[in-house]
Amino acid sequence: MEPAIKYRLIKKEKHTGARLGELITPHGTFPTPMFMPVGTNASVKTMAPEELDEMGAGVILANTYHLWLRPGEEIVKEAGGLHKFMNWDKGILTDSGGFQVFSLANMRDITEEGVHFKNHLNGAKMFLSPEKAMQIENDLGPDIMMSLDECPPFFETYDYVKKSVARTSRWAERGLKAHRNPATQGLFGIVQGAGFQDLREQSAKDLVSLDFPGYSIGGLSVGESKAEMNHVLDFTTPLLPEHKPRYLMGVGSADALIDGAIRGIDMFDCVLPTRIARNGTVMTSHGRLVVKNAKYAHDFGPLDDNCHCYACRNYSRAYIRHLIKANEIFGIHLTSYHNLYFLLHLMRQVRQAIRDDNLLEFREQFFEMYGFNQENARNF
Amino acid sequence: MEPAIKYRLIKKEKHTGARLGELITPHGTFPTPMFMPVGTNASVKTMAPEELDEMGAGVILANTYHLWLRPGEEIVKEAGGLHKFMNWDKGILTDSGGFQVFSLANMRDITEEGVHFKNHLNGAKMFLSPEKAMQIENDLGPDIMMSLDECPPFFETYDYVKKSVARTSRWAERGLKAHRNPATQGLFGIVQGAGFQDLREQSAKDLVSLDFPGYSIGGLSVGESKAEMNHVLDFTTPLLPEHKPRYLMGVGSADALIDGAIRGIDMFDCVLPTRIARNGTVMTSHGRLVVKNAKYAHDFGPLDDNCHCYACRNYSRAYIRHLIKANEIFGIHLTSYHNLYFLLHLMRQVRQAIRDDNLLEFREQFFEMYGFNQENARNF
Ligand SMILES: [Zn+2]
Ligand SMILES: [Zn+2]
Numbered sequence: 001m002e003p004a005i006k007y008r009l010i011k012k013e014k015h016t017g018a019r020l021g022e023l024i025t026p027h028g029t030f031p032t033p034m035f036m037p038v039g040t041n042a043s044v045k046t047m048a049p050e051e052l053d054e055m056g057a058g059v060i061l062a063n064t065y066h067l068w069l070r071p072g073e074e075i076v077k078e079a080g081g082l083h084k085f086m087n088w089d090k091g092i093l094t095d096s097g098g099f100q101v102f103s104l105a106n107m108r109d110i111t112e113e114g115v116h117f118k119n120h121l122n123g124a125k126m127f128l129s130p131e132k133a134m135q136i137e138n139d140l141g142p143d144i145m146m147s148l149d150e151c152p153p154f155f156e157t158y159d160y161v162k163k164s165v166a167r168t169s170r171w172a173e174r175g176l177k178a179h180r181n182p183a184t185q186g187l188f189g190i191v192q193g194a195g196f197q198d199l200r201e202q203s204a205k206d207l208v209s210l211d212f213p214g215y216s217i218g219g220l221s222v223g224e225s226k227a228e229m230n231h232v233l234d235f236t237t238p239l240l241p242e243h244k245p246r247y248l249m250g251v252g253s254a255d256a257l258i259d260g261a262i263r264g265i266d267m268f269d270c271v272l273p274t275r276i277a278r279n280g281t282v283m284t285s286h287g288r289l290v291v292k293n294a295k296y297a298h299d300f301g302p303l304d305d306n307c308h309c310y311a312c313r314n315y316s317r318a319y320i321r322h323l324i325k326a327n328e329i330f331g332i333h334l335t336s337y338h339n340l341y342f343l344l345h346l347m348r349q350v351r352q353a354i355r356d357d358n359l360l361e362f363r364e365q366f367f368e369m370y371g372f373n374q375e376n377a378r379n380f
Numbered sequence: 381m382e383p384a385i386k387y388r389l390i391k392k393e394k395h396t397g398a399r400l401g402e403l404i405t406p407h408g409t410f411p412t413p414m415f416m417p418v419g420t421n422a423s424v425k426t427m428a429p430e431e432l433d434e435m436g437a438g439v440i441l442a443n444t445y446h447l448w449l450r451p452g453e454e455i456v457k458e459a460g461g462l463h464k465f466m467n468w469d470k471g472i473l474t475d476s477g478g479f480q481v482f483s484l485a486n487m488r489d490i491t492e493e494g495v496h497f498k499n500h501l502n503g504a505k506m507f508l509s510p511e512k513a514m515q516i517e518n519d520l521g522p523d524i525m526m527s528l529d530e531c532p533p534f535f536e537t538y539d540y541v542k543k544s545v546a547r548t549s550r551w552a553e554r555g556l557k558a559h560r561n562p563a564t565q566g567l568f569g570i571v572q573g574a575g576f577q578d579l580r581e582q583s584a585k586d587l588v589s590l591d592f593p594g595y596s597i598g599g600l601s602v603g604e605s606k607a608e609m610n611h612v613l614d615f616t617t618p619l620l621p622e623h624k625p626r627y628l629m630g631v632g633s634a635d636a637l638i639d640g641a642i643r644g645i646d647m648f649d650c651v652l653p654t655r656i657a658r659n660g661t662v663m664t665s666h667g668r669l670v671v672k673n674a675k676y677a678h679d680f681g682p683l684d685d686n687c688h689c690y691a692c693r694n695y696s697r698a699y700i701r702h703l704i705k706a707n708e709i710f711g712i713h714l715t716s717y718h719n720l721y722f723l724l725h726l727m728r729q730v731r732q733a734i735r736d737d738n739l740l741e742f743r744e745q746f747f748e749m750y751g752f753n754q755e756n757a758r759n760f
Contacts, residue, residue, distance in 0.1 A: 041706040326421040
């Protein structure tokens with residue numbers, strides 16, 4: 001049987017080994033490295049699918065935990081799956097729900113069988129196992145699914161992480177067995193191991209032996225420094241098969257996208273662009289800009305004078321600031337639009353730099369203009 | 381000098397006298413009778429200008445009181461006026477700010493000179509006079525402006541309303557004198573007089589003698605019954621010149637739009653479609669529908685099976701209900717889109733019925749299907 005998800009490696013950048021490729025899914029083929037916008041509740045916040053399409057999004061995320069709780073996977077299944085439910089005919093990826101169980105839910109009790117917890121909406125007792133995650137994700141119907149993992153804190157003890165990694169590998173194998181639709185949905189295994197090289201090696205070895213159609217790298221961007229994250233990537237991506245896609249979970253700051261691509265990552269996702277947008281903050285080629293600040297009240301220029309997005313072509317900082325101050329939803333729609341466009345455009349630039357074998361020069365110029373080279377640079 | 385705003389009467393419906401016409405503005409010519417979406421803070425809530433354009437909106441409203449307070453008319457002026465500030469190149473109408481001063485502000489003190497009040501945002505003392513309203517509206521730069529009026533309660537005493545109407549006429553004359561841009565902005569006078577026929581007559585007579593390019597009918601849809609409103613329209617619209625546009629302020633329920641058109645009204649506006657949309661309520665050809673109700677959880681049909689709007693073509697009641705329950709902004713965007721489309725489409729149907737001389741039959745069919753003919757029918 002052909003796997004549902006395939007990866008085609010087109011070329012490697014000469015100096016870094018960064019990969020230019022294609023992710024081949026049942027809902028289209030998309031260029032990588034790619035950034036995937038997050039639609040937690042089956043909606044990328046404030047955005048119409050047509051807008052995501054016009055800005056070049058290929059795969060978007062939805063969160064299994066949130067959709068399991070509300071509206072319930074049976075309603076999404078009854079609608080004909082997530083693509084029909086949310087009117088998005090390109091790629092969709094769901095996580096396993098594990099990350100939210102560990103970060104949002106209360107009274108967690110992790111056993112070999114799975115995780116008992118009380119949900120954060122009404123406190124009801126629930127149970128998530130590798131098999132339950134598969135059932136929900138099969139019902140939701142995304143192109144790409146994640147197997148249930150535990151994402152331990154980066155600075156957990158070696159002993160704890162070792163046991164956790166071993167259990168995540170056993171859960172991955174159980175997920176693979178429970179997966180009902182391998183011809184139409186691709187299941188990724190998730191490499192864990194915090195900052196410990198031998199544990200990352202063990203995790204990768206376990207998962208690669210199970211022959212997943214793609215591999216995720218989890219447990220990063222959870223409080224460690226950028227240098228620590230890059231260090232983990234340096235020794236983790238070489239452990240993964242060259243002809244399968246590699247997904248770095250939960251990473252969405254511009255510097256980390258570039259540095260991840262340099263280390264052989266193909267796929268990224270993060271709520272960062274839409275979350276900071278709702279707070280009136282935008283990413284620009286000259287760095288972060290808090291457009292709701294008073295100094296932009298009379299600024300009739302665009303959010304970013306190097307950006308060609310819908311927001312920057314049609315609206316001023318002064319107008320967007322006014323809308324956000326007046327609690328007008330269209331204001332955070334414009335900042336969300338811009339931030340998503342900014343990261344999707346950044347990935348287009350990264351792909352071009354791989355084609356041109358000048359990714360390090362691009363990185364240097366981008367970092368310099370953004371301000372990442374300054375002392376005490378903020379990370380987005 | 382040519383007035384900034386003109387009206388062309390195309391035909392009258394044979395049985396009712398309802399008017400098919402064109403409103404001619406510096407930003408385009410638009411068919412009437414028309415419904416005008418309200419963009420209080422220079423944004424029709426959740427809507428992009430392109431979306432309003434594609435659904436056939438011609439003129440939109442903005443509120444002088446709100447924009448005076450935030451961002452301040454000087455910023456809008458500096459941006460080049462409201463059209464440029466908010467990226468809308470068709471018609472814009474502003475009210476005078478008076479209605480909000482009387483309904484939102486505190487500690488009002490009405491004198492012959494104007495109104496002293498404390499604003500609702502920070503309690504600062506402010507003063508609105510006919511001249512100040514003109515200065516703000518001239519700075520905002522809409523196509524159509526309103527002169528400052530007092531909108532007394534419908535059931536105020538005759539003596540109070542009589543004095544109020546006389547003052548509103550004197551204010552209208554002062555506004556006309558203070559208006560700096562009559563070649564590019566048209567100022568409408570507002571007929572008041574509550575439910576008193578002789579006071580409406582006096583008000584209309586005063587204002588018509590000042591030769592405004594258009595006339596508004598104020599003081600309706602403020603708590604009186606539909607029958608009382610229609611009765612006032614029956615004796616008020618005949619007082620207004622045939623070759624000037626007539627604007628019924630603050631009216632946006634489907635029945636009132638049809639009954640207003642029948643009584644010779646050309647322009648309507650109301651926050652109703654977007655306000656109820658944010659509460660999960662939509663207007664459909666079969667009446668009101670509260671899509672967030674549990675009974676729509678598994679309903680995969682459109683909001684209205686007779687509607688061809690973007691929301692109804694692409695999304696189900698089940699999905700929109702889910703978004704609203706999950707506090708996803710895209711949900712209230714879809715209900716807002718549908719409700720605005722519904723009223724704009726209703727006005728297209730009304731114009732066609734005037735062309736076809738069958739407006740009363742259209743009314744009967746529409747009322748029957750909507751449920752307005754039922755006992756205890758809700759009014760939207
Ligand atoms: Zn932009
Ligand atoms: Zn519709």
